[in-house]
Amino acid sequence: MNKKLLKQVLRFEKTMPTFSIIRDLNEVIVKYQSENGLSFFNAKRGQRAQVTHEKHFFEFVSSELADGKNIQSYDAIKKIVYADTREENIRHSGDSKTNYVRVFDNVVVIKKRGEVAQLLQKKDLMHYDAKDTFVAVENGESFLNIDSLASSFKYDVFVYLGGYANTLTREFLKDKEVEFFLDFDIEGMNIYESFEVDAKSFFIPHNLEELFEKYPNTELYKKQIKNLKPHYDAKLYTLVNLIKKYHTVVEQEVYR
Numbered sequence: 001m002n003k004k005l006l007k008q009v010l011r012f013e014k015t016m017p018t019f020s021i022i023r024d025l026n027e028v029i030v031k032y033q034s035e036n037g038l039s040f041f042n043a044k045r046g047q048r049a050q051v052t053h054e055k056h057f058f059e060f061v062s063s064e065l066a067d068g069k070n071i072q073s074y075d076a077i078k079k080i081v082y083a084d085t086r087e088e089n090i091r092h093s094g095d096s097k098t099n100y101v102r103v104f105d106n107v108v109v110i111k112k113r114g115e116v117a118q119l120l121q122k123k124d125l126m127h128y129d130a131k132d133t134f135v136a137v138e139n140g141e142s143f144l145n146i147d148s149l150a151s152s153f154k155y156d157v158f159v160y161l162g163g164y165a166n167t168l169t170r171e172f173l174k175d176k177e178v179e180f181f182l183d184f185d186i187e188g189m190n191i192y193e194s195f196e197v198d199a200k201s202f203f204i205p206h207n208l209e210e211l212f213e214k215y216p217n218t219e220l221y222k223k224q225i226k227n228l229k230p231h232y233d234a235k236l237y238t239l240v241n242l243i244k245k246y247h248t249v250v251e252q253e254v255y256r
Contacts, residue, residue: 006080009061016223109160110157134158177200186243218247
């Protein structure tokens, strides 16, 4: 495993990194593309690097960096990168006594307004029943600071997703009413539509257009535009129209 280069691969999960950050990765990819007659990656000095064909990109990662493992997602890369070091394990689990890094695969992270977040295993979830309501928060920074934003939402109990969420979190939310606090981007909409729950809504702040004007992330928009679907839930129309109007997206952390 080449964890140094795999960490550089992770830079592409939500952005287009500068050439200097992925210089070593670029060198290996250039050689691989030449040997295999492929073109799935662009990187030039002074510019941001871009993955132009994700399927071929992950095939490269699988064969050249991950010892032949079938890698099809950034989450799979994270599990490899963070598998062996105790320091990374602590950072991802928040518990220095734990001795396995995949703790978030086996817990639901829940925080009540004004209280400390809890990591709950399946057996602990019986304390919540079908009538309970939740706000599902996509990103870690927003989840950690959610008390300062709590009055904006319908409900007072928050669940951390970390993207598309692990299997246990998805199962837990299936019979719940959920308000989703996600990035205001194409990926956020796709995450929203991927969840099957009893009832759901997408949090749209009253000043969303102002956020699009003040905090545009055009590079992320360019990276995601290929994943824009022809049709979305009617509850997403406001966001879809803003994305199409401004040709950009906004990350949830800018909402204050």
